[in-house]
Amino acid sequence: MLPPPPTASVLRDAGVHPDELITWQPTELVWRVHRTTGGHVLPWNGMRTHGPILRFDHHPRAVGDHPGYGIWYGASSPRGGLAEAFQSARVIDREYGDPYLTGLRFLRPLGLLDVSGIGGAAWSTRVGGNHALDCAPHRRSQHWARTIFRAHSDLDGVIYRGRFAGSVSVALIERATDAFPARPALSLPLAHPALDGPIATAAHQLGYTIT
Template identity: 35%
Template sequence: MSSPDSRKVPQKPPASFTIEPEHLRSFTKPLWRVFATAGEHPAQWDQLRHFGPIEDMRFDPHPLPRGFHPGVGVVYTASNPHTALAEVFQASRVIDRTERARAIASWTPTRPLQLLDLTSNWPVINGAAASMMMDNKANTQAWARAIDQRHGGPSFQFSAVPKLRFGDSFLESIGNVIPKLPGNAVIESAGNSGPGSLGSAFGESVGDAFRQLSSIPAHFDTSETWGRTWLRLYEAKNATPTSGTPAIDGLYHQSSINNEPLVTLFRRATFITAFPKRPSFYALLDDASADVIIYEAVRKLGYQPVKRA
């Protein structure tokens, strides 16, 4: 039996990562995603999943225990439609066009994505191996978690953030948080913006926070969630990464099904948005407009289709 330190992908990542320029890949090509619009964890085409980590998802960055983690999210995408379908339906090898009202979407990032390239020698020089792309998922999730926490954007210690109460007024609650923010940031009147003030960025962060909170389960403690989510949004929109520390949007890796490129995106891809207002292609798998994509995937993968209704 292998000792813990001889594993190809250790359970515990190193205390810090070595990241050289050759380990980063600038990605500007179209991305494809297959996702459920009904059932458990429904999503929009440009929405990250904040619930996790899910056991069979390789690079979920969510902290333990499993649950809803606002400000931490993931979306799995592929460089072409048949690989996106291959990943989603790999267990059954059957493309079910009706289950959970799944849809397929494609878009081109609105800015270059900075991705950590797992097909480079980065895993090896950091104590793992190329098998990271296909290794034990509990271990690879631990590495994804560390990558996102260290390089997905600056991070504050949430233990310093007070729990907000429904009885507090909005400004009183925000006033409790503001002293914990870096620098001399202050809230100015609506529409004002200047050095050292939150200004319009504050308004944008508040709006984004409410949009994220709209999908929180009813049993979740919304008061505390608001404080943590707002702080996450503020840090990503307004703080500057430590000099020399690369900011990473996600991971570039290969599919274990057909060896074609995959891109896994983390929180930075939405906080510093890389999504256009509309996708270049969108269709429910059950729609006739998806027929050509489905038939091509069946031909290339050998999967079986479930006919549309």
């Protein structure tokens, strides 16, 4: 069970050791699956200000629009992006909402707090928590996210393991807005024939179905 976080001042005093910070390089691709039609659609590089809803949303507690608080989620692999986007029904729907798979490279290195021990460190345990940040109820991990970003004003986000694909994922906040490129490296609708093979492979590995 994940305990509540310490205060922001305690986290600030604990600091971040060099091996607890992962620098995401501009040469590395990040993947996102996103709808392009329907309600509440954001562009591929758009920060969501409505929240808190998902795991590391750092918006104030009352769910609603919070200008000045932005969040963006991405995965290190297309499979990771598909796993997270279609986790609720475990069905990869290639048509509804005209979903796209987009891959991008950021314009500058990103400083990401390693909350899952991906780099071998144990920040979460050292400061009084544990690695359940990856899978704890969202309300609790959101509390941690709010405290983390109040304590450390130089972070662009956190890096963690996606709960469904187990792959590396990132959650970026508004401080990383300037790192987004004007155009993605690749962006294709999920219905594109070129994605038939990759989607079928991901669905097989995840145990998802395809429509």
